Amino acid sequence: MTDIGIVGAGAAAAAATHVLDETVPDASITVLEKSGGVCGRAATRRRGDVTYDYGANYVKSDDERVVDLLTETLPTEGLVDVTDPVYTFDADGTVSEGRDADDHRWTYRAGLTQVAKRLFGRTDATVHRRTRVERIAREGGDDTDGQWHLTDADGEAWGPFDVLLLNPPAPQTVGLLATADWDAAVRADLEAAAREVEYRTIWTAVLHYPFELDRPYYALVNTDKDHEVGWIAREECKPGHVPDGESLLVVQAGPEWSVEHYDDPPEKNVAELAALTAGVLGDERLTDPDWTDHQGWRYALPENGVRAGAVDAAADHDCYVLGDWVAGEARLHAALRNGLDTGEETALSLS
Numbered sequence: 126m127t128d129i130g131i132v133g134a135g136a137a138a139a140a141a142t143h144v145l146d147e148t149v150p151d152a153s154i155t156v157l158e159k160s161g162g163v164c165g166r167a168a169t170r171r172r173g174d175v176t177y178d179y180g181a182n183y184v185k186s187d188d189e190r191v192v193d194l195l196t197e198t199l200p201t202e203g204l205v206d207v208t209d210p211v212y213t214f215d216a217d218g219t220v221s222e223g224r225d226a227d228d229h230r231w232t233y234r235a236g237l238t239q240v241a242k243r244l245f246g247r248t249d250a251t252v253h254r255r256t257r258v259e260r261i262a263r264e265g266g267d268d269t270d271g272q273w274h275l276t277d278a279d280g281e282a283w284g285p286f287d288v289l290l291l292n293p294p295a296p297q298t299v300g301l302l303a304t305a306d307w308d309a310a311v312r313a314d315l316e317a318a319a320r321e322v323e324y325r326t327i328w329t330a331v332l333h334y335p336f337e338l339d340r341p342y343y344a345l346v347n348t349d350k351d352h353e354v355g356w357i358a359r360e361e362c363k364p365g366h367v368p369d370g371e372s373l374l375v376v377q378a379g380p381e382w383s384v385e386h387y388d389d390p391p392e393k394n395v396a397e398l399a400a401l402t403a404g405v406l407g408d409e410r411l412t413d414p415d416w417t418d419h420q421g422w423r424y425a426l427p428e429n430g431v432r433a434g435a436v437d438a439a440a441d442h443d444c445y446v447l448g449d450w451v452a453g454e455a456r457l458h459a460a461l462r463n464g465l466d467t468g469e470e471t472a473l474s475l476s
Contacts, residue, residue, distance in 0.1 A: 126151045127475055130273055130284060131250075132258045132301070133292030134158035135165030136457055137447040137464030139241035140194070141290060144468025146248035149475055154250035157275065157283060159257040162238060163245060165292075165448075166422060167457050169236025172333075176366045177373055178237045179331055179420050181457045182344070182358050183207055186229035190465060191458045195231055199243045203234040205364045209343035216351035218405045223342065230343070234365030240461070256281075261289065262306035263442065273443070288443045288471055294424040295322035295431065295450045311438050315446070318435035322450045327355070327425035328383040330398040331418035332411065334372040337361070345405065347379065354401050355379040374411070376402050383421075391419045426455035445471055 127149055131138050134156050145152050162168060166180035186192050195204060207230040212223035233239035245252055260276040265285070272285035291298050302316040344358040356377040361367035376398045378386070386394050395417045403411035430453020436446055445467050449455050452463040 126153050127288070128272075128284070128286045129154045129288045129290070129471075130275060130286035131156045131290040131292060132261075132275070133165070133448075134163040134241060134245070134252055134254070135292045135448060136167055136241055136460040137449070137451075137467065138290065138292035139163065139244035140461045140464025141445075141447060141468035141471065142248050142250045143244045144465055145472055146250060148469070148472040154248065155283065155286070156245070156250055156252040157256045157258050157277065158252060158254050161254050163252065163254075164238045164241035165460075166425065167237040167240060168420075169238040170331075170418065171236075172416070172418070174368050175333065175360075175371070175373055176234070176236050177331060177360045177375060177418075178232055178363075179329055179375055179418065180422065180425075181237060182356075182375065183230035183232045183237070184240065184457045184461070186231070186458075187456065188458045188462045191461045192229075194461065194465070195240075199240075199247075203239065203365075204231060205234055206231055207343050207362055209341070209359075209362045211344045211346055212342040213348045214345050214352065214405055215347070215349050218352065220345060220405070223346070232363055234363075236366075237457070240457075258283075258301065260304055260306075261301050263308065263444075264306070288445070288475065290445045290447060290467065290471065292446075292448050294324065294448065295319040295427065296324065296424055298446060307444075308442060311442055315435045315439045315444075318432040319446070319450075321429070322431055323428040324424045325380040325426040325428060325455075326383045326387060327380065327422045328378045328387055328394060328398075329420045329422065330376045330378075330395045331420075332374045332376060332395070332399055332402065332414040333416045334374075334411070335370070335415050336372060336410070337370055338372045338406070338408070340406070350379065352401075352405075353379055353382040354398065354405060357402055357405065374402060387421055387423070395419055427453070428455075429453060440470065440474070443474070
């Protein structure tokens with residue numbers, strides 16, 4: 126039996142698990158996830174009859190293999206396409222007709238977390254939630270044929286694993302590598318490479334209203350990067366997410382505003398973002414939502430990718446890093462594609 130350990134249950138990990146379960150017949154896959162959910166920043170919440178994606182908003186049709194995964198491999202029941210266009214706005218809040226009019230933007234009636242739930246659900250992998258890995262070690266034999274051992278925050282040991290996949294964002298992967306008991310040169314180079322990946326911080330407000338908004342677009346994006354708000358999405362444009370007669374806006378602040386206000390009281394941040402949103406949409410009613418939610422994403426979007434050489438050297442020691450920061454593109458489809466590719470690379474090494 127081949128024992129595979131995966132840290133993190135994000136989209137890339139789910140895609141890699143799907144590939145490994147299909148291509149390594151004797152694989153026993155254990156996934157350890159620190160949070161209570163799966164799919165990382167492709168996160169979904171529900172309140173009453175309302176469903177909303179408050180991190181990543183959709184899967185874009187920019188990768189043919191990911192398109193096939195969503196529309197051919199996985200069940201399509203509940204898969205929906207957001208057909209309304211994305212418009213733009215500038216530093217003055219002036220709205221203009223937008224971009225990507227012909228692109229597909231997929232989510233599910235039950236929310237984007239369905240991507241990972243459906244991928245994991247097709248496998249025999251065991252996913253342990255609320256299990257925070259704090260230490261990794263390569264033990265037994267030399268550094269090229271040893272096995273991986275993990276220790277979680279409660280002191281519980283996991284493993285041994287023949288192969289280890291690391292799916293956390295680069296800064297959290299750095300934390301694991303910094304204390305890892307492993308080949309010093311390979312570990313240090315991968316740690317240094319992961320440290321070089323910079324991230325945008327995003328603070329998100331969710332604003333609900335007991336009335337409909339009449340707009341010709343699904344979302345607005347700030348293209349000149351000079352507005353406090355970076356993105357405003359109308360969740361009611363996603364079939365099954367918001368009941369008729371209601372509206373829900375997912376408002377993502379720009380990186381500079383997010384960093385400056387990250388630790389401010391949430392109610393203050395929500396009120397300010399509601400006022401800014403009302404200004405952009407030209408509707409004073411939006412300053413007074415009837416209920417709200419919020420989320421800070423300290424490591425939201427990688428600005429660059431990791432050095433391939435360090436990743437390849439780690440793979441020679443049966444350690445694979447994966448995710449959008451490895452792909453070098455802060456998009457959900459990029460994370461999924463990287464997971465598929467990494468799963469195949471891992472399976473090939475085990476053949």
